[in-house]
Amino acid sequence: MKLLLDECTPARLKSDFPGHEVRTVQQAGLKGLKNGALLRMASRKFDVLLTVDQNIPFQQNLYGLSIAIVILVARSNRYSELRTLTPRVLNVLTSIKAGEVVMIHE
Secondary structure (H helix, E strand, O other): OEEEEOOOOOHHHHHHOOOOEEEEOOOOOOOOOOHHHHHHHHOOOOOEEEEOOOOHHHHOOOOOOOOEEEEEEOOOOOHHHHHHHHHHHHHHHOOOOOOOEEEEEO
């Protein structure tokens, strides 16, 4: 599965998803895009956007986009906090579908 790490998500998370192709927004050439444009562009190349931005589902219309969103919710956005959610994210990735939004909480 092709995963895209949002700008606000630590790049170090890339190594926590073995068996998946993971890129950061910067590596994908999408740095600086606003959420709507980012989702449209990302949906052409990626299956899932991993983010800590809890407002995306309320601010963006996901209808017609071929990308799913996994929102990581931890005490902070630090790698040490977010990596504890990785096992649950890996589980969600086995069944998530385009257009779905899943929040993973501590």
